[in-house]
Amino acid sequence: MRRLLERIFEEFTPNARVLVAVGAATPFLVVYFVLHGMALRHEEFRQGLHAGPVVGLQALFLLCSAINLGIGLKLWPRRWVNEPADDLTQLACLSIGLAYTLLCMLSGTFTSGTNLILVGVLAIGLLLFELRPMVVAYLVCAALLVGQDIAVIAGWLPYAPALSEGVFPGGKPAWWFVWWRQYVLYAGWAVMIGLLLFLLARLDHLHENLTRLSYTDGLTGLANRRRFMDLLGTELARQARQGQELCLLLIDVDHFKDVNDRHGHHAGDAVLRDLGRILMASVRTPTDLPARLGGEEFAVVLPDTRLDEARRVAERLREQVATHVFQDGGQRLRVTVSVGLVAARDMNLATLLQQADLALYRAKETGRNRVVEAVERAP
Secondary structure (H helix, E strand, O other): OHHHHHHHHHHOOHHHHHHHHHHHHHHHHHHHHHHHHHHHHOHHHHOOEOHHHHHHHHHHHHHHHHHHHHHHHHHHHHOOOOOOOHHHHHHHHHHHHHHHHHHHHHHOOOOOOHHHHHHHHHHHHHHHOOHHHHHHHHHHHHHHHHHHHHHHHHOOOOOOOOEOHHHOHHHOOOHHHHHHHHHHHHHHHHHHHHHHHHHHHHHHHHHHHHHHHHOEOOOOOOEOHHHHHHHHHHHHHHHHHHOOOEEEEEEEEOOHHHHHHHHOHHHHHHHHHHHHHHHHHHOOOOOOEEEEEEOOEEEEEEEOOOHHHHHHHHHHHHHHHHHOOEEEOOEEEOOOEEEEEEEOOOOOHHHHHHHHHHHHHHHHHOOOOOEEEOOOOOO
16 A cells, blocks of 8 residues: 555656546545435435535536546546646646535534545645645635635625534434534544555655665665765774674776776766676675775675685675676676775774775785785784
């Protein structure tokens, strides 16, 4: 269900969302039409109703249902076209909004839960539609509600025009009116609570996505520099407390500028994406953290790893890259990497990175396509 709702609100085209709105609202209008028709035919119910306003409301329900059906037939062939039909969208907003607003006005906003449904319809509409058609529909419906309030206060209109004094025989509400009112009240609460829970779930989902994006490199899908620095600092602090082993690999693609110059940046990006996949496949997940620090520079944090184990990981990674055929369209490329390896022993973050960078520099200076261990240790 959550996946379906997310697809409706995020992936559907504007026309498809209009179809969802009219498809969801029309059955409720039909149900109201049937129930009110049955009430008009029942003697006991009819005594508590003013037939004229109810018949007028029935006609409105029929008209709005017909409009929604026409909108659905018109938009169905264009449901996946990502160009909104502004006129039909506006008509759908007005049709749905006016139907529920008139229902609210004729039954009394203070004696039923229809106002809750109206607010829920407005909130869902703001999620489904663009702001402009909803603002127009909202202003029209708000003008009607305010106009009714003014007319009731001035004595020009009765409160709840669809209801008569017969709805309160002996000064108490009729049983059928109590049931109708409670049904609409609970339906309104269900709409509002369901919408609130969905919005809270969406906020959690958006927060997760934002957090993931803030820690993820967009090209390779690896952790970015920010995530790398945060985790490395955390692991260094844990090592200081527990005395666990910690190693760091600093990796640079050899002659990467030549790849971009000869084959284009698109090919360079393809190499970096493939390298990211090789890194992910070469380490323990989720214990180890491969990251792209920027450009062609990568790193791998290896918690709870001895120096000899880290050396084997680095050599295996270097060999996999050297034997891998990188492809971009019809182009077949081969690249190598240089790796600087350092085991963190009583080092702070700055010293650890400096030692890894020096080891990487020596790997590149001594011929590239090799793993070089840091030899200097912090005092």
